[in-house]
Amino acid sequence: MLSLLNKWYKARFSDPQAVTLVMIIIGLALILYFAGGLLAPLLVALVLAFLLEWPVAQMLRLGMNRSTAASLVLVLFVGLMLLIVLVLMPSIWRQGLALISDLPSMIDKGLITAQGYINQYPQFIAADQLDSMVNQLKKMLDTQHLLDFGKQLIGYSASLLVLMVYAILVPLLVFFFLKDKDSLIKGSKRFIPTNRDLARKVWYEMHQQIFNYIRGKIIEIVIIGVVSYLFFAIMDLRYAALLGVLTGLSVLIPYVGATLVTLPIALVAFFQWGISPEFGYLMLGYGIIQALDGNLLVPILFSDAVDLHPVFIIAAVLVFGGLWGVWGVFFAIPLASLVKAVINAWPQLPEEQSAQDQAQQQQSAEQQVSS
Template identity: 60%
Template sequence: MLEMLNRWYRRKFSDPAAVTLSFILLSGFAIIYFFGGLLAPILTAIVIAFLLEWPVSQLSKRGLPRGLSASLVLMSFVGVSLLVILVAVPIIWQQAFNLVKELPSMIGEAQIYLSALPEKYPGLIQVEQIDNLMATLRTKIIEMGEGIISMSLNSLVSLVALLVYAILVPLLLFFFLKDKDILLSSLDRFLPTNRDLAYQVGREMNGQIMNYIRGKVIEILIVGGASYITFVVMDLRYPALLGLLVGFSVLIPYIGATVVTIPVAMVALFQWGLGPEFWYLMLAYAIIQVLDGNVLVPILFSEAVNLHPVAIIVAVLFFGGVWGFWGVFFAIPLATLVKAVVNAWPTHASHEEPPPDENEASA
């Protein structure tokens, strides 16, 4: 057993470049896992810098100084963000408040409808089942209300954190964009030598992560915008709130679209019942989902490394459980990183001892 482990260790870790790559990966994951909360503004700025690096580099290629390019892109980003905050957020908040206010009446209508089911289908549905379902639903509503109250009590702390983010993130973002080469060269001095394998994985992952983030943001905007327009045209209640949910559902492949269908269908059902409007809306919603999965995703992520659906779901569950929202957002790039490391990792020891000579062995 010890000999087998020794051979495995020599085969996998005898290459100094593999040891360096292991050190970099373990250090990065440990820092994010244990100090992610403290470093949240820095990590947020790094993520946004990935998004804005392409327009900055394009302006720099056209002759503008990198500092001026970073300033123009950052001002545009801040302007668009403020526009979204001042225009879209109040509308979404108001619709969410109205939806919460109408939940009791929706629950009452659902109880009336469900209470009639045992009479229509006496052999399939029992009164006790309906009572247990309604009791569970009321419990969930009470828990949600307590969560909203707790959120309002902690709003002051959240406001302070938001102000810190509003000051630190743009400042960090400007320096990350302006002094990118200087910061990377400074970081390079603290890394171990023998970084050939790490550079190989880094070059592969840099393009993958850039393409993924940019493509995912575009997908959120297109799917959310198309859903919002569809809901407005069909006069569905809470179109901005539901459009936002549908847009962000693309962050969780396979699972997100299934989960977000529930509130869309519930709002439509309570608004129209099982009438023609309900089925027209669900048909339009299904068309959006089909076009997203079969047209938009292949176009936006044509350069992405193919991953099996099981690998994607496992990555979403694992990294989402470890890092929450950002773990879900980066689940596919992180799974691609794991795949790139496995493919690049040396499978044979580069310094393995040669087999003994036959004459020496016989002697």
């Protein structure tokens, strides 16, 4: 067994470039896993600087120096964020509090409706089963428990230290990352082994894909959130802003997010209109939005960024989301693409390369015959 493992290790890790790539990946993974919380402002600033590098580069092409371009882009970005926070967040916060306060009455209305269906169709569910579910639901959604949770949430979110760190330190870090990009990259190369050609190849392959994915995901969030809000507002659905934002954010979790956000939308619509034509129109329109997102918007935005099977995407969401929470979910697809790029760039054995070449030649011959 040991000799087999030793043979496999020598065959796969005989190339120094491959060893360097593995060391870089393991080092970054350990830093993120053990120090991700401490380095959160730095990581957030890195992500924002990566996204804002594109407009800075466009300004550099127009003849503007990097410091001026970085300052202008950062001011515009901070202004946009302030506009969103000051205009959008108060409305969402008020609707969230209203939804929490209305939950007891919604639950009572739902229980009355459920009791009516049980009386009509007693063969499907017994009354004692409904009572058991009601007792469990009341324990979970006890008003005092919800208020205590809300107070804790307010206390955490209003932490002055956290707000100061993210409001002051992150923009400052973004500015320095944008302004001193070249010198920072040059200085960081001292800590990376010199035989890093394979790692550089993987990075060049991933750089544009990651940028396209993040840019496309932000555009998708904005489009789906705005369209959903407008549709909910036209239908006069309660908590339209809150549900529109939730619908937009649901695209962060491929396949799973849309399923999760459908439940609160359906419940709010049911408690507002019951089983009525309005309820059917709302769910039909919401289904059309989701269908257009999956079949039109996603292929347009991510045609060059994502080439993964849905099984691997869901697995990546579960794995990286479990490791790094919200950030892991957001970057699940880029990380999965990184794993795929590493596998594709990994040095192959001669017999594997020969088999792959034969398979490609056979595939090309079959395509020529079929055409």
